[in-house]
Amino acid sequence: MNDPFKIIEPTVISFSGGRTSGYMLWRILQSNNGLPDEAIVCFANTGKEMEETLKFVHDCEANWGVPITWLEFQQAEAPKDRFKVVNYKTASRNGEPFAQSIDQNGKPYLPNPVARICTINLKIKVIHHYLKSIGWKHNENMDWVGIRADEQRRAAKIARHRTPLVAAGITKEDVGNFWGGQDFDLGLPNNKGVTMHGNCDLCFLKPTNQIFTLIKEKPERAIWWMNMESHAQSSNKKFGDGARFRKDRPSYKQLYEYAKSQQDMFSDLNEEAIACFCGD
Numbered sequence: 001m002n003d004p005f006k007i008i009e010p011t012v013i014s015f016s017g018g019r020t021s022g023y024m025l026w027r028i029l030q031s032n033n034g035l036p037d038e039a040i041v042c043f044a045n046t047g048k049e050m051e052e053t054l055k056f057v058h059d060c061e062a063n064w065g066v067p068i069t070w071l072e073f074q075q076a077e078a079p080k081d082r083f084k085v086v087n088y089k090t091a092s093r094n095g096e097p098f099a100q101s102i103d104q105n106g107k108p109y110l111p112n113p114v115a116r117i118c119t120i121n122l123k124i125k126v127i128h129h130y131l132k133s134i135g136w137k138h139n140e141n142m143d144w145v146g147i148r149a150d151e152q153r154r155a156a157k158i159a160r161h162r163t164p165l166v167a168a169g170i171t172k173e174d175v176g177n178f179w180g181g182q183d184f185d186l187g188l189p190n191n192k193g194v195t196m197h198g199n200c201d202l203c204f205l206k207p208t209n210q211i212f213t214l215i216k217e218k219p220e221r222a223i224w225w226m227n228m229e230s231h232a233q234s235s236n237k238k239f240g241d242g243a244r245f246r247k248d249r250p251s252y253k254q255l256y257e258y259a260k261s262q263q264d265m266f267s268d269l270n271e272e273a274i275a276c277f278c279g280d
């Protein structure tokens with residue numbers, strides 16, 4: 001049987017900063033005796049990742065001796081220049097790339113479940129622009145993503161050769177067992193394979209009760225999201241698309257106020273997270 005982790009052509013390993021894609025990277029390093037010349041590992045930082053995520057990406061590069069290219073969106077006249085290379089020390093930590101992308105067309109426009117432009121602008125395009133800048137003739141067929149065999153809904157949309165964990169039948173239990181035996185791990189709680197704090201801290205695709213719990217845990221987490229909603233609403237007088245991250249739930253300001261007053265009306269909600277490219 002072919003080894004799904006063996007790299008035989010130019011490949012982009014998209015590292016989200018989560019345990020699953022970290023495990024995928026480790027398997028690739030094992031199967032190829034390190035990182036082959038025709039492979040590149042990219043981590044696209046939105047500026048709203050948790051500090052633990054940034055540290056985990058850095059720990060992987062330091063402990064495994066694998067070069068990881070840290071990228072961020074930056075506003076620029078020409079779309080091809082809308083990226084920059086950063087590193088663990090210089091990576092944004094206050095949502096700067098995300099805020100710039102919201103304003104990139106002059107008038108603020110917030111991503112939402114229908115228009116998930118943050119994933120596209122802050123991750124997918126940033127990686128594509130970078131690869132073009134170093135001379136790659138890149139297409140998305142070259143991108144490997146950390147999707148597991150137990151994530152069939154996400155996996156169904158992506159060619160099998162781009163999801164080696166699916167081909168190898170890797171589940172969240174396998175990933176959890178692997179990290180349980182390592183000298184370092186992502187410093188965020190692992191709740192039955194779900195990293196509630198992963199990706200952007202209060203990503204609008206997370207279920208309401210998760211967002212609410214994260215705000216209660218640390219109320220200041222809500223401030224950036226509240227500010228972005230109020231910034232977008234100041235320019236979208238009709239309160240149309242792009243003025244809220246979610247129109248089907250309370251605003252971040254309301255969630256912040258509920259959290260401060262200790263009202264919890266979301267614990268019984270049985271809402272599923274919406275999957276996106278950002279991944280685990």
Ligand code: SF4
Nearest residue numbers: 118119199200203278
């Ligand atoms: S984690 Fe959520 S908010 Fe952040 S880029 Fe991905 S979809 Fe957008």
